[in-house]
Amino acid sequence: MFETRLCSMLGIKYPMIQGGMAWIADGNLAAAVSNAGGIGIIAAGTAPVDYVRAEIKKAKALTDKPFGVNIMLLSENAEDIAKLVCEEEIKVITTGAGNPGKYMDMWKANNIKVIPVVASTALAKRMERAGADAIIAEGCEAGGHIGELTTMALLPQVVDSVSIPVIGAGGIGDERGLAAAFMLGAEGVQVGTRFLVSDECTVHENYKEKIINAKDIDSVVTGRSTGHPVRVLRNQLSRKYQILEKENSDKEELEKMGIGALRKAAREGDVVNGSIMAGQIAGLVSKKQSCKEIIEEMFLGAKDIIKALSI
Template sequence: MKTRITELLGIEYPIIQGGMAWVANANLAGNVSKAGGIGFIGAANAPAEWVREEIRKAKAITSNPIGVNIMLLSQYADEIAKVVVEEGVKVVTTGAGNPEKYMAMWKAAGIKVIPVVASVALARRMERYGADAIVAEGMESGGHIGEQTTMTLLPQVVDAISIPVIAAGGIGDGRGVAAAFMLGAEAVQLGTRFVVAKESTVHQNYKDRLISAKDIDSEVTGRTTGHPVRQLRNQMTRQYHLMEKEGVAFEELELLTLGALRKAVVEGDIKNGTVMAGQIAGLVHKEQTCKEIIDELISEAKSVYEGKAMVF
């Protein structure tokens, strides 16, 4: 499966692991890259030196390209932007902001820049600023989301820009990979499926909750505040929705979720923590190695193409 993305990034398969905060560390990213896809370390709000150390750990796992996801609203974004250059990172994905001010520095260092977007307008804007590719992320994904579905957003972004597009949101198996390619994507980004990878260091409680999730277990909090987040329902989400209905202040809602992702990922508190996961969680049934996940995705996608040929 060779595409403009595999050529651009120097990877074997068009499979990308999303840079999930508290989840996407060196162990996960390094092993995804080792298996032929490309893994991304999630910088989130972490200090620059933590990111530097994770990059070095990932490089100890594999000589294949690894990436870093930079959340541009982070107070450490300026420092991390320099760290990826100093550490020879090959590709950066960005979110929550405009990477324009870093473009010249990154381009001079040969870094490929791939912003994550949730609208056609933003995709066009990022192309004008010099992005090498775009991740079009639908609202089926876990974590912070936009309003459009992958099915509707992806083909519109593909039609709007000339650089390659990566599909994200609601992709959990080879059928999803094949569907994304049919809509014009040249790679796919997965998060939820990789959360339960054997190399993922998230707490076992988190993995078990995700594996046991049903199709209706995903829900969104924060729509009333303008900061919607998709996660699995639990005691905290019920409390959040109740507080939203009661019209409590934004500050109180923020206090409820403060540190909640770490609480779930690191401490294993799946009742009061934020268990971020996409709507595809109902399709995730077991732990596998990163290599097993990627091999299965590619095998299933090929089977779909071979078995679903139609005559019109």
Template structure:
């Protein structure tokens, strides 16, 4: 499938794996890239040298390009921004801030820069800064979210900018992918579906919680203080919601979640940890290799395209 995104990034399929904190490491990223998509190593709050080691491991696992998601609010963002240049990374996605201070150096190094945006205004700003594409991420996504849904945000961003737009949020199969294309996207970013993959180096309890999730299991905490996070309901989210309703301070609420994502991802505590996942978790029924996930999505998407052509 040739789209503006496959041409821009030199990949076989217009599928990007989300740069999820504590999840998007070298094994998952390499598996997605090897299967024809673009795998990303999530910078999160990791020091630059940790990202360097992950990138070098990824190069031993695949000859295909692997990108990096740079979390701009990280205290190590400057180091990670430098490391991606030194390690010859070809694609960077960004989140949680403005990448303007790094753009000139990244562009000189030949890096394709793709910010994640949650509004039309953000998309226009990123285009003016020189972004090569944007990821329009709807509120259905797991983790830190905006307010607009993918269905409403994606076509508005497509109409607002000339650069390619990648749809994200609530996409886990070929139907969601096809829907994104119909709304004007040139590619999709997938997160939760890849968490429930064979290659994802996360606890089996985390994967199984996603597989067992129902459509009503998704919840959002942190809206009171403007830091909404989507995850799956458990004892931790229920306590957070109770304390939030009682008017506890932002600092008290943050202390409750301190280290909770790592607790779920690495230790398998899906009761007290934060199980970040998108609303689409209820659709995911199994754990399988990234190659199968991608090939199944592409097969279904092509079948839907052929059916759509019959109606023309």
């Protein structure tokens, strides 16, 4: 039922990509997701090249399965990391925050599958023309940097606008969301927030507890006034940020508040003054599991749902 073009393209059992969560998606998590049958992703974010290289080496030591790297194209290290993935013979990369066109020929020459994250049909079409192998259509339910359209509205429109495989993302955290994405035309899904509480995720325990204890209304979007909206869980930092936005505070002052805030929460465990990026499905996440348990539970459950609908 779930043997889509994405599976054959990437050599995976389950058409699931793990979200590229900066300072969270490391070699340990990527290897665990790949070993469980999906595609694990190491997030480069704004990290230095040596950090990304070390995480790639770690993943290689933990799995013989394919895994990928997420490159944030606005990072000052993007060009060096774009070359690094070629040197390390990475099989797939996902991209965000920019246009990967300038690196496409180099990546293609190194047999790397390129899967950009998009928030509109216009960008999806542009990425297909640029040579993307697949597209991740991410709705605003997702954690971290987001667009405006919801997954339910965006996903089928992107599916209709391109001929390459489309992966649904944003608000997918259980078997129902997975089944819905496939009903909307997706050939795979990207999951981030659910993996935050996986046994193999090395994010700080305080961060995991915030996800586990989250309610449906606990995520908010900050940064709309700066043009860089980000979905996070409510805390002292987000409340202060929203107050300053209502007061039309200087954009530079607001952006300074975000510098290092995710790392503070994810690695140091400061969930009061740090940025707790998470999707709206955080309220659905109620238990810690292994990556294998998460993936199998979602796909087996979705299979049952779709079979029941086919009767």
